[in-house]
Amino acid sequence: MNRNRYNTDPGQQRDEFAEQVVKINRVSKKTKGGNKIGFSALTVVGDKKGRVGVGLGKAPDVSSSIRKGILLAKKHLIKVPLINGTIPFRIDVKLGAAKIMLKPAPPGSGVIAGGAVRSVVSAAGIQNISSKVLGTKNQASNVYATLFALKKLSERYNSQGASQTTKKE
Numbered sequence: 001m002n003r004n005r006y007n008t009d010p011g012q013q014r015d016e017f018a019e020q021v022v023k024i025n026r027v028s029k030k031t032k033g034g035n036k037i038g039f040s041a042l043t044v045v046g047d048k049k050g051r052v053g054v055g056l057g058k059a060p061d062v063s064s065s066i067r068k069g070i071l072l073a074k075k076h077l078i079k080v081p082l083i084n085g086t087i088p089f090r091i092d093v094k095l096g097a098a099k100i101m102l103k104p105a106p107p108g109s110g111v112i113a114g115g116a117v118r119s120v121v122s123a124a125g126i127q128n129i130s131s132k133v134l135g136t137k138n139q140a141s142n143v144y145a146t147l148f149a150l151k152k153l154s155e156r157y158n159s160q161g162a163s164q165t166t167k168k169e
Helices: 062-075 115-124 138-169
Strands: 018-031 032-047 051-059 092-095 098-104 129-133
Touching: 018 115, 018 138, 032 062, 032 115, 032 138, 051 062, 051 115, 051 138, 062 129, 092 138, 098 115, 098 138, 115 129, 115 138
Parallel strands: none
Antiparallel strands: 018 032, 032 051, 092 098, 098 129
């Protein structure tokens, strides 16, 4: 019997998260003995069912920084409200120099977004969305602004849902 064909080992856990590296940056620091070189990796993790997280891992080598970024992203997951594969309403956010506009799109239109925003919304499982990056071209700033926008969207959606249920009673 081929044990590799079927995953029957309980020690191996199936990872339900989609991981994506957005940006790897090489950083250098001047020290007394010479230059100290390290790497930072910006990663996005999501389950494509409404949960998404972003992490920035820093380490002396690339693989360690990616692993640290993924662990940080899994620690800081947020829940995004999804209605028929899109977001409930339009939201505009400014975080630092980044300005992000996210708005719902009709079914079949797909993800209309740039690279940094696309990685976050696709990891969250949003299938139809239209977006625009208006501020900076810095990918890290745009990823964090998108995550902030989705967090604000979730807070507003949940507060509206709570107020609607109290009005009905």
